[in-house]
Amino acid sequence: METWQIVLLVLVVLAALVAVAVVLKKRTTHRKVEEHREQAHDHRQQAEHTQLEADRQAGEAQARAAAARQEQLAAEQQMQEAESHRTDAEHLSRRADELDPDGRR
Numbered sequence: 001m002e003t004w005q006i007v008l009l010v011l012v013v014l015a016a017l018v019a020v021a022v023v024l025k026k027r028t029t030h031r032k033v034e035e036h037r038e039q040a041h042d043h044r045q046q047a048e049h050t051q052l053e054a055d056r057q058a059g060e061a062q063a064r065a066a067a068a069r070q071e072q073l074a075a076e077q078q079m080q081e082a083e084s085h086r087t088d089a090e091h092l093s094r095r096a097d098e099l100d101p102d103g104r105r
Contacts, residue, residue, distance in 0.1 A: 001009075
């Protein structure tokens with residue numbers, strides 16, 4: 001085999017190796033891109049699930065806070081009613097003392 005044939009053969013082999021390397025690189029790149037797409041999709045689904053859970057918890061917290069406010073208002077109203085009854089009882093007791101001819105307590 002002559003020198004130019006050997007050089008040509010080496011160039012053809014090198015060109016084939018470069019072509020194979022380029023194809024393999026494209027496949028690897030394509031596979032990585034697909035993996036990243038899948039990961040992004042999974043992260044989006046997880047984010048959506050987490051957001052729904054956060055919304056649910058916030059709703060429950062708001063409901064509990066509303067119930068607590070309602071209970072607080074009811075307790076305050078009951079305290080006012082008790083104070084009103086206490087005032088009425090004191091008034092009645094004083095009036096009874098005023099009316100009692102024996103001055104008993």
